[in-house]
Amino acid sequence: MWNTVFPYLLSGISVGGQYALIAIGYTMVYGILRLINFAHGDVFMVAGIVMVYVVSSGVPLWLSILLVLLITSLIGFLIERVAYKPLRTAPRMSVMISAIGVSYTLQNLVLYITGGLNQIYPTIPWISGSVTIGSATTKMVTLVTPVLTIILVVALVQLINHTKIGMAMRAVSKDFETSQLMGIKINSVISVTFVIGSFLAAVGSILYFTNYTTVIQTSGAMPGLKAFVAAVFGGIGSIPGAVIGAFIIGIMENIIKGLDVILFKSGVIKAPLGLATFSDAFTFALLIVILVFKPTGLFGEKVTDKV
Amino acid sequence: MSTPLLKIMDLKVSYGGIEALKGISIEVNKGEIVTLIGANGAGKSTTLRAISGLVPVKEGTITYDGNVISGQSPQKIVAEGICMVPEGRRVFPNLTVLENLKIGAYLRKDEIQADIDHVYQLFPRLQERSWQLAGTLSGGEQQMLAVGRALMMRPKILMMDEPSLGLAPLVIRDIFRIIETLHDEGITILLVEQNANAALRIADSAYVLETGILGMHGTGEELLGDDRVREAYLGKSARK
Numbered sequence: 001m002w003n004t005v006f007p008y009l010l011s012g013i014s015v016g017g018q019y020a021l022i023a024i025g026y027t028m029v030y031g032i033l034r035l036i037n038f039a040h041g042d043v044f045m046v047a048g049i050v051m052v053y054v055v056s057s058g059v060p061l062w063l064s065i066l067l068v069l070l071i072t073s074l075i076g077f078l079i080e081r082v083a084y085k086p087l088r089t090a091p092r093m094s095v096m097i098s099a100i101g102v103s104y105t106l107q108n109l110v111l112y113i114t115g116g117l118n119q120i121y122p123t124i125p126w127i128s129g130s131v132t133i134g135s136a137t138t139k140m141v142t143l144v145t146p147v148l149t150i151i152l153v154v155a156l157v158q159l160i161n162h163t164k165i166g167m168a169m170r171a172v173s174k175d176f177e178t179s180q181l182m183g184i185k186i187n188s189v190i191s192v193t194f195v196i197g198s199f200l201a202a203v204g205s206i207l208y209f210t211n212y213t214t215v216i217q218t219s220g221a222m223p224g225l226k227a228f229v230a231a232v233f234g235g236i237g238s239i240p241g242a243v244i245g246a247f248i249i250g251i252m253e254n255i256i257k258g259l260d261v262i263l264f265k266s267g268v269i270k271a272p273l274g275l276a277t278f279s280d281a282f283t284f285a286l287l288i289v290i291l292v293f294k295p296t297g298l299f300g301e302k303v304t305d306k307v
Numbered sequence: 308m309s310t311p312l313l314k315i316m317d318l319k320v321s322y323g324g325i326e327a328l329k330g331i332s333i334e335v336n337k338g339e340i341v342t343l344i345g346a347n348g349a350g351k352s353t354t355l356r357a358i359s360g361l362v363p364v365k366e367g368t369i370t371y372d373g374n375v376i377s378g379q380s381p382q383k384i385v386a387e388g389i390c391m392v393p394e395g396r397r398v399f400p401n402l403t404v405l406e407n408l409k410i411g412a413y414l415r416k417d418e419i420q421a422d423i424d425h426v427y428q429l430f431p432r433l434q435e436r437s438w439q440l441a442g443t444l445s446g447g448e449q450q451m452l453a454v455g456r457a458l459m460m461r462p463k464i465l466m467m468d469e470p471s472l473g474l475a476p477l478v479i480r481d482i483f484r485i486i487e488t489l490h491d492e493g494i495t496i497l498l499v500e501q502n503a504n505a506a507l508r509i510a511d512s513a514y515v516l517e518t519g520i521l522g523m524h525g526t527g528e529e530l531l532g533d534d535r536v537r538e539a540y541l542g543k544s545a546r547k
Binding site for chain 1: 360382390401402406460
């Protein structure tokens with residue numbers, strides 16, 4: 001039984017880590033701007049495309065990785081400056097529509113550049129190799145992902161709780177105006193938030209596409225949506241919430257994918273039922289159930305709007 | 308006579324077509340306590356918000372120490388040493404007491420420990436609650452924290468917007484005592500109050516603001532003794 005479940009659990013943890021890295025971007029931006037950044041999944045996809053093109057232009061792999069992190073962070077910064085900053089005092093709905101606009105702009109741009117063909121993601125030797133642990137044979141990236149995710153999350157939490165810029169981020173997330181009275185430059189703090197979110201999405205994209213091997217203009221949609229669900233599930237605005245939510249969703253999704261095999265091998269069912277088809281539906285059903293019982297998510301704070 | 312530290316000339320501010328300030332002129336001399344009294348919606352808070360750069364100035368100028376500061380960003384104005392204790396205290400509820408003080412010194416690059424100690428000396432209650440989240444403090448403690456936070460920038464001018472609002476009478480007395488202490492330390496204070504009685508008692512100079520225009524002006528004592536002020540703002544009958 002355990003031997004059958006273990007490989008699914010393992011890839012669940014890995015996918016969960018990748019979702020977590022994307023989900024942090026959603027939750028941080030929401031925390032500060034109360035904006036669902038619909039373009040975030042596409043930033044993740046663009047990071048994948050940038051990697052494909054940088055490597056194919058002959059840049060050494062280690063430098064390509066650095067460039068991808070740098071360029072993606074820059075893209076995140078520019079998106080905020082161009083599409084969200086001018087709307088700072090506009091109703092939230094306008095900013096959200098702007099985010100949808102950015103999302104499609106990025107997708108169409110990539111469609112234009114790639115011609116809509118699947119791009120083969122470069123193989124990164126350090127994390128692409130196979131390993132066997134117990135009953136599971138998997139790529140090295142499966143083991144690297146959760147470790148790297150946890151290291152990055154711990155670093156991020158330290159940054160937010162123990163540095164001056166982190167303190168400013170927490171202050172801005174509560175009160176723009178009073179933060180300004182402290183001399184904090186709101187726009188700089190918001191930029192830093194987008195840079196961090198995009199950087200983590202770029203790390204996530206390297207891990208994710210190493211596993212899935214191809215990138216296309218719509219590649220960001222599903223992982224982006226799952227990460228968003230994870231962020232809401234964990235309580236949007238909360239970083240630990242997003243991370244835990246992402247791991248739960250990653251694990252659940254993969255267990256469902258393997259449920260047929262698990263049930264068949266343990267003799268519960270005689271023939272496969274095709275449950276794997278429902279893994280995405282399950283993710284969203286889970287979200288609905290959680291939100292019915294806990295509308296603010298696992299770690300969400302109850303927001304009382306002051307009159 | 309020396310030039311005033313803060314000089315507001317013909318200040319006009321409007322919110323979406325509605326004029327909140329219709330050309331007011333105020334002078335604040337170094338070391339004074341200046342108070343601005345008036346009813347709700349008279350434009351008292353708007354005046355402070357315009358000085359601190361939170362709302363755009365439509366017409367008129369604000370000069371500080373001889374330099375025009377109207378049109379500058381709030382960051383620049385804070386850096387000049389003009390700090391505000393906003394209405395409703397507005398401490399950062401998700402930051403600890405100590406962090407609230409540290410964020411008050413956000414623009415400073417020098418050592419701030421001495422200033423933290425100074426604030427704790429003024430408000431021993433804050434030291435006891437140093438590690439507590441500011442959101443868990445009582446209203447009076449939050450007001451002390453808001454004042455302490457503003458002091459961390461070593462202000463030349465401290466602007467206070469309704470510091471007594473919603474506080475118990477005993478706490479209000481403490482707050483006014485603190486204002487006088489700060490005044491004794493040499494900080495120039497611009498105080499906006501609905502509690503006109505207490506404000507006029509400590510003020511060197513006072514202005515009455517009525518729906519965007521200045522009414523009377525005089526020393527705190529003069530206004531305290533004025534029949535019209537007594538009737539309108541002190542809730543006392545003109546004739547005794």
